[in-house]
Amino acid sequence: MSADEPESAATTESAGEESVAGRTEVWIEKYRPQTLAEIKGHENIVPRLVSYVEQNDLPNLMFSGPAGTGKTTAAQAVARELYDDDWRDNFLELNASDERGIDVVRDRIKNFARSSFGGYNYRIIFLDEADALTSDAQSALRRTMEQFSHNTRFILSCNYSSQIIDPIQSRCAVFRFTELSEAAIEAQVREIAETEDIEVTDDGVDALVYAAAGDMRKAINGLQAAAVMGETVDEEGVFAITATARPEEVEEMVEKAIAGDFTAARATLESLLTDRGLAGGDVIDQLHRSAWEFDLDDMATVRLLERLGEVEFRITEGANERLQLEAMLASLALEE
Ligand SMILES: Nc1ncnc2c1ncn2[C@@H]1O[C@H](COP(=O)(O)OP(=O)(O)OP(=O)(O)O)[C@@H](O)[C@H]1O
Ligand SMILES: [Mg+2]
Incomplete structure (x- = not known):
């Protein structure tokens, strides 16, 4: 009886190892x-x-x-x-x-x-x-x-x-150590894609670089996740898999708020948080990174950044993310 035990244990173990090596090797380690x-x-x-x-x-x-x-x-x-x-x-x-x-x-x-x-x-x-x-x-x-x-x-x-x-x-x-440059991340992403024989479009690479925000681990994990289907990795796949909004979506939300349409801005926020699965902190982060690329006048950008700083601090201190983000949009909507 007891002779069976080690044998079956060994069988399970080696089967487990095989499947790990065969399928799910983690690229950040590899x-x-x-x-x-x-x-x-x-x-x-x-x-x-x-x-x-x-x-x-x-x-x-x-x-x-x-x-x-x-x-x-x-x-x-x-x-x-x-x-x-x-x-x-x-x-x-x-x-x-x-x-x-x-x-x-x-x-x-x-x-x-x-x-x-x-x-x-x-x-x-x-x-x-x-x-x-x-x-x-x-x-x-x-x-x-x-x-x-x-x-x-x-x-x-x-x-x-x-x-x-x-x-x-x-x-x-x-x-x-600073956030890695776009060039550094792009180089690594392309190198891995080539080694793994995965096709990545140029906008797919750009999206990975954008979603990573200087974090190589994020870029590589994003690539591996997007490559799972065995299909070409493109922008759409990357944004879907990395819980990242397209820069345009974030911009649209801010523009609606500044135009005074709070309800529409809030609806965009809601879809980012609920449908796209972004965390409040991700939204803040993306707003911060893209603020100067939005089509806003300088004063509006300055006010946006000022609000962002405040909201980021409050969220870090434990405030309700959704409420803080809505309040930020409300204050932009209220402005003349
Ligand atoms: N500069 C780099 N060049 C190439 N690959 C990198 C670089 N930085 C990170 N990576 C990749 O990202 C993975 C994670 O990096 P690492 O563990 O060194 O991050 P870290 O700075 O220690 O982060 P943390 O603060 O979370 O501990 C590595 O396994 C490697 O695959
Ligand atoms: Mg570390």
């Missing part, structure tokens, strides 16, 4: 750059990282910037280049917002930094979401960084460097 040279964009960052590797002299680093721009990728690429096949043994990836708390994180840092290692002068600890640490926890981290400075290099990753205490910032070479 096409994650393995070397620094493969990273798209960041022309002011990559060469400096390359020179650290060449000199085998790594300072503590801080990578700040928006999601999906290559912070984790760059940290892993540094480790791959420094340690080759040993990189996984010499690179510890931790998340500072680990729900088990900063003490667990600190214990793991200490254990890793203390354990013996094979011939390298230092090992790397990559601490993701460092800005999730309270300033007390950051002070403790700073002491840990000092304690192990002889054999450990830290790479801290965060969205906002302003959330990191000065004593840590001053111990790190700070690299500001």
Whole structure:
């Protein structure tokens, strides 16, 4: 009886693996750059990282910037280049917002930094979401960084460097990852499409670039999702799959409001939120990105931006998205 068990378990497992490898490999991992040279964009960052590797002299680093721009990728690429096949043994990836708390994180840092290692002068600890640490926890981290400075290099990753205490910032070479350029995203999208033998129209590429808003992860996930049907990826498919409004739809909504037709503006908003599945924050984001391309006079654009800033802040503080967006449209409609 008990002899059956492991056998059937093994069968299930290998079947599962096969189907994963065969069908649903995630492209953001499959096409994650393995070397620094493969990273798209960041022309002011990559060469400096390359020179650290060449000199085998790594300072503590801080990578700040928006999601999906290559912070984790760059940290892993540094480790791959420094340690080759040993990189996984010499690179510890931790998340500072680990729900088990900063003490667990600190214990793991200490254990890793203390354990013996094979011939390298230092090992790397990559601490993701460092800005999730309270300033007390950051002070403790700073002491840990000092304690192990002889054999450990830290790479801290965060969205906002302003959330990191000065004593840590001053111990790190700070690299500001920016939203990736349209050219960088386009290049990667086309490269992947070619490798995967997928046809993408030019307006499909433009739509992916627009929907990504500088986030490579979003662009690649969008491409993979839109390519699922095995058909040509075009603008329509991309906007449908990525919960992104066409720039014209957002513009139309604002124009209706400014023309005083609140009801029509509200109906457009409603369809973006309900039919298209955009989150309130996405609408704000798209308005912000496109504001200067709308056919509005400068004063109207300025007022729109002023309102957007206010609404964005309120939503971040937990206000009702729909109400805030409607109120913004109402205030535009009320204006002379
Ligand atoms: N500059 C880049 N060049 C090529 N591919 C990239 C680049 N940046 C990101 N990618 C792709 O996007 C995926 C996600 O990137 P990564 O994990 O490095 O983002 P991140 O900056 O660490 O984001 P987060 O702040 O969410 O942790 C990668 O696996 C890779 O496929
Ligand atoms: Mg990351």
